Amino acid sequence: MxxxxxxxxxxxxxxxxxxxxxxxxxxxxxxxxxxxxxxxxxxxxxxxxxxxxxxxxxxxxxxxxxxxxxxxxxxxxxxxxxxxxxxxxxxxxxxxxxxxxxxxxxxxxxxxxxxxxxxxxxxxxxxxxxxxxxxxxxxxxxxxxxxxxxxxLNAFDKDNLETLLKRAITKDEYISKKKIKLKETDALLHLSGGDARKLLNIFELIVNSFESDKIVITNDIVLQKVQNNTVRYDKTGEQHYDIISAFIKSIRGSDPNAAVYWLARMVEGGEDVKFIARRMLISASEDIGNANPTALVIANNTFQAVSAIGYPESRIILSQCATYLACSPKSNASYKAIKNAQQLVKETGDLSVPLSIRNAPTKLMKELDYGKNYQYAHDYENNFVEHEFLPNEIKNTKLYEPGNNSRENAHRDFLKQRWTNKYDY
CATH class of the missing domain: 3.40.50.300 (P-loop containing nucleotide triphosphate hydrolases)
Structure with a gap:
């Protein structure tokens, strides 16, 4: 077998x-x-x-x-x-x-x-x-x-995984010959991380560890049997996702010490440098955003650098970027803004672009009032004039709320000075 x-x-x-x-x-x-x-x-x-x-x-x-x-x-x-x-x-x-x-x-x-x-x-x-x-x-x-x-393809849910275990117990040529009582499944399901292959391999390891054909499986037995197999970093399995999650959350939580530790775990495990750099690039925009726009520049340069260099030197560049991001002020205002905007689009559908800001490259379009009454911002003091850019059905809708940090507070002051009659900043 x-x-x-x-x-x-x-x-x-x-x-x-x-x-x-x-x-x-x-x-x-x-x-x-x-x-x-x-x-x-x-x-x-x-x-x-x-x-x-x-x-x-x-x-x-x-x-x-x-x-x-x-x-x-x-x-x-x-x-x-x-x-x-x-x-x-x-x-x-x-x-x-x-x-x-x-x-x-x-x-x-x-x-x-x-x-x-x-x-x-x-x-x-x-x-x-x-x-x-x-x-x-x-x-x-x-x-x-x-x-x-x-x-x-999505990770298997609890019902799917439990069905697989029942199939193994009842249909497998070898395991079906044993008298197995599956008393608890939580530990098995957790260790599998939604990976059906991993679940069955762990289950087989546990079954084969018993000398008797009469087997009762509990959470404690599962953890006892496989604990030595879950310490190492598995860059294609559950730990691949758990550790990158811990890494990004450490950056988000402004803890450079934890961030560099989880980075080391991935480096020692041979994780793809581009995978790590790509996640930091996302974090630079999602978690830091306009609180420190330079973070996105550094993360992008990091991605380009490690793509060209590879290991072992890339670990230094990754560490520099990770500690920089962890020590940056944080804001998810831009992330929330696009989520709010997408939700609004789903709720309101394809609203028409206001005539005043439509493009009018032809005579017919001009006759249909495309671009009529558009006010060119640079013709006005401070390069600004109050105008309606949203469809009439959702006018005055505020989607971007600046974060509470020095850079975005400056954004808030800028918007407050200009949009005195339209948005509440």
Whole structure:
């Protein structure tokens, strides 16, 4: 019994596949495509253990297509070209059922490796299915991304995970022979972090640690059996998300000591430097914003620098940026402003642009009063004149409230001096 439990229980059909109902449920976006056999090239984006590889295999089986798989970790351009050539010979040029090429961890492919896929995808020699745990907008080249649909896979919820455990107990060839009482599941579910593969591997480890076939599983037993396995940093699993969360929250909480500690945990664990730098770039805007606009500049320069340098020297640049961000004044005013604006758009729909601020490049548009009564701010004292820029239905709506810090207090004073009759600053 060398095959892991997660592999033995891997679903072979849509009926056995758990979770992701938004994709393969009764009204899922992929359901009809699979039934009709019309599969576009796509990228599955989601945390580890959410069924990306399994779903790709099932799609190939359900649509009766040849299936080729590569891992971006150990495949190069030559491997990609060899597989594409095999795919073409297997009938990709002469049938609507062109082969499926599955690439695991596609975000690890270099630009040249991704470029080597373009023609095959564009010509329809293969249907590409890529799997990634990272945001494809950052990690997949735009030319390839534009040729693919992106589908998000969510972490398994409690019901899905408990169903998996019950399947293991009742259906697995080996575990079903034991008398297992699953008394408590909280510890198992917590340690899995929504990762189905990790859950089953932990469960198998616990079951195999018992000498007797009569097994009672409690939270205390789970923690006792696996505590030594959760200390190390796992850059593809739960700790990957927990530690980056601790890192960003330490920066947000203005604690450079904690921030640099969690940074060290990631550096020692071999975390991708661009992943760390990208999160700091987001934090510089979300958590610091206009309280210190320079933070965004430094974070952006950090991202560019570590992308060019790599380890080990990048750790110094990352540390400089992390401590700078932690020591910066904080404001989420800009973040809240765009959230408020998006919510307003959802509630009010596509409101018309006021005529006075519409563009009027043609005579007809001018005759329709496009741009009429627009007041050019630079023609007035202090380069300002009070004007209505919002649709009439939401006029005088304040979406940006400056934070309470020296820079944004200056913003508040600026706005208060100008918008005396419109906004309450």
């Amino acid at each position: 060398n095959e892991p439990l997660a592999e033995r229980l891997r679903p072979k059909s849509l009926e056995d596949y758990l979770s992701q109902s938004h994709l393969i449920g009764e009204k899922g976006v992929l359901t009809q495509q699979i039934k009709q056999g019309l599969i576009p090239s796509m990228i599955f984006w989601g945390p580890p253990g959410t069924g990306k590889t399994t779903l790709a295999n099932i799609i190939a089986t359900e649509t009766q297509r040849p299936f080729y798989a590569l891992s971006a970790i150990n495949s190069g351009v030559k491997d990609v070209r060899d597989v594409i050539e095999k795919a073409k010979q297997s009938g990709g040029l002469f049938t609507t059922k062109n082969p499926i090429l599955f690439i695991d961890e596609i975000h690890r492919f270099s630009k040249s490796q991704q470029d080597s896929l373009l023609q095959a995808v564009e010509k329809g020699w293969v249907t590409l299915i890529g799997a990634t745990t990272e945001n494809p907008s950052f990690e997949v080249i735009s030319a390839l991304l534009s040729r693919c649909q992106v589908y998000i």
